[in-house]
Amino acid sequence: MVTLKEIAERAGVSVSLVSAVINDSPYVRMSDTTRQRVLGLIEEHGYVPNHSARSLRYARTNVLAVIIPHISDPIFEGLLDGVYAGAEKHGYIVMLGDAVQLVSGSKLLDRIIGHGQVDGTLIRHSSTLSGEVLSQLAKRRAPVVLMDVSDNKDLPWIGLDERSGTALAARHLLSLGHHRIGFLGGERNYPGTLRRLEGVRQELDKVGLPLDEKCIYYGSQEPRAAYATMTRFLASGDLPTGVIINNVTSATGALAAIADAGLRVPEDLSIVAYLDYRAAALVRPAITAVDQPLFELGYQGVELFERLRRGEPCESYTITSPAPGLITRSTTKRIGPSLLD
Amino acid sequence: MVTLKEIAERAGVSVSLVSAVINDSPYVRMSDTTRQRVLGLIEEHGYVPNHSARSLRYARTNVLAVIIPHISDPIFEGLLDGVYAGAEKHGYIVMLGDAVQLVSGSKLLDRIIGHGQVDGTLIRHSSTLSGEVLSQLAKRRAPVVLMDVSDNKDLPWIGLDERSGTALAARHLLSLGHHRIGFLGGERNYPGTLRRLEGVRQELDKVGLPLDEKCIYYGSQEPRAAYATMTRFLASGDLPTGVIINNVTSATGALAAIADAGLRVPEDLSIVAYLDYRAAALVRPAITAVDQPLFELGYQGVELFERLRRGEPCESYTITSPAPGLITRSTTKRIGPSLLD
């Protein structure tokens, strides 16, 4: 393991000179031949600065902890792409963790709230994250950014326009003549679930249609839960003609439940999912879904974090551009004239 | 940011004493009251040792780089669970990266091969990883473990028994009376693809059936590619009655191609996928798949890495227990008497 000192000795210069070469220090001037010689030695010996030493010196690790509800859920693919892109831009290493691992007393949490371990944390909120954990994080000096709309005063956040997203889904169903619309939400106590429901309700209100409480179901945050919830929904016998589902992986589970009940999509029931992901186009039936700028969420999340770390002014905000879009695939069907103006 | 020194000052003891308390040093003895006082101060001030300083001192970072072909592919969920479990056990932080990011000159690669940045690397091989990158890694002092069967002499590895896995799939189809069996493989030049093909060929050989070269297709490493490949396969007009597919997410794409061609599974074509994942049970039709011990692969991968790092003797090996299993779901159908003995 070759060190700065060794390079300096071989080059016959001082360590500060070598350090200056590496960091392009403006304070230190040197002859071009010296610079080239040092650079040559660095190349030759494959010298790379020791990261721990640098971190200690700079009081910065360039490690960014990123916590999402479920690493392997393809829903988060776009988000992660954005985060990794932002991290690459600002020179961060990503330490990716699952929210379920982030419990009081876990090593992961210790690491994150420990000093000098990570420069900060980016969190996609989820119902599995306790308020206690969040407040532990907020108390730390290292910045924390929430990748979620939030009313948390202590923590800056960046979020998606969930209301507009599900409103889009609702308008799509209304335009296809559906006047009885259901909603399959995630965790009841997760604020995002409520915002998504609000988007639906608001559009129905606009055209004077009620949102039947009997057509609102919760607990569909992931496919297996969505399967169970949809099964209960179907068994209730009180079915709408179109259902808006929490997210597209959950929709997979709901679709399975519908198929197992002997119903067809979209003939018997139209389905629109909130949140798209790349491979959703390759599932049959292909699910009509609301596309949100998840890449931007991740990318701008890192940007916000970076401003925060630098002490620059930064405010929480909702991403409004690009606006959510609807990707019409094969799970929705016209059953009558449009109910929109 | 409270430091060791501050704790020591407040406690009225030396820093070495505090350090000894933290590390349960056997060399340093102290009175129980002193220990309690120090512990109390640590608790009170929320002191956590600075990670960079420790890393510098120990010449160890406790960071483990983990590279997989595609972070968001649910195929790797079990593998990641195993890796994270092993990492937690041995006190590692996981730095997770996508193989596509790991190209010559990328910051990620610089980080991994840099000194003092990570203690080592766990890699799930993939066709996107160049041999050049691999040999750059192998040259480094920090250990690298391949989570894949390999003939690489420089790098220790741990792998799955791929042949037995696809052999199981082949036997399943044979037992259902299929004598014309096809194979939809991943990248042609990826050795794992060949091993998977070998497993199929070997079982057909045993019962004296040929594996028709016209029924072997490559390039189905992920859903979109599998869709395209399956579409070509179907267009060839020379179809088998059962097809074994590279992995279960690819199978999703292949299934979509089959549906779009107006064929039904399993009525017109039986499908078995290699490699299962949790949510595969929630896709319709539910895909019959070979279950491999992916959790073990990840977990034992970390174990192997740890032995390597400690300089303990360690040999590359294939995981044979638990053995691969077949999960029969709804994509295979009997079309005749069993062809097995």
Place this chain on the structure above:
DNA sequence: CTGAAAGCGCTTACAG
């Protein structure tokens, strides 16, 4: 233009 020295926060022999 270039080098010696201090110090980031920690641990570990070593001396008392």
Place this chain on the structure above:
DNA sequence: CTGAAAGCGCTTACAG
């Protein structure tokens, strides 16, 4: 039982 000191590898004023 306890403390002073060296050193991990680096960067940055500072002195020459």
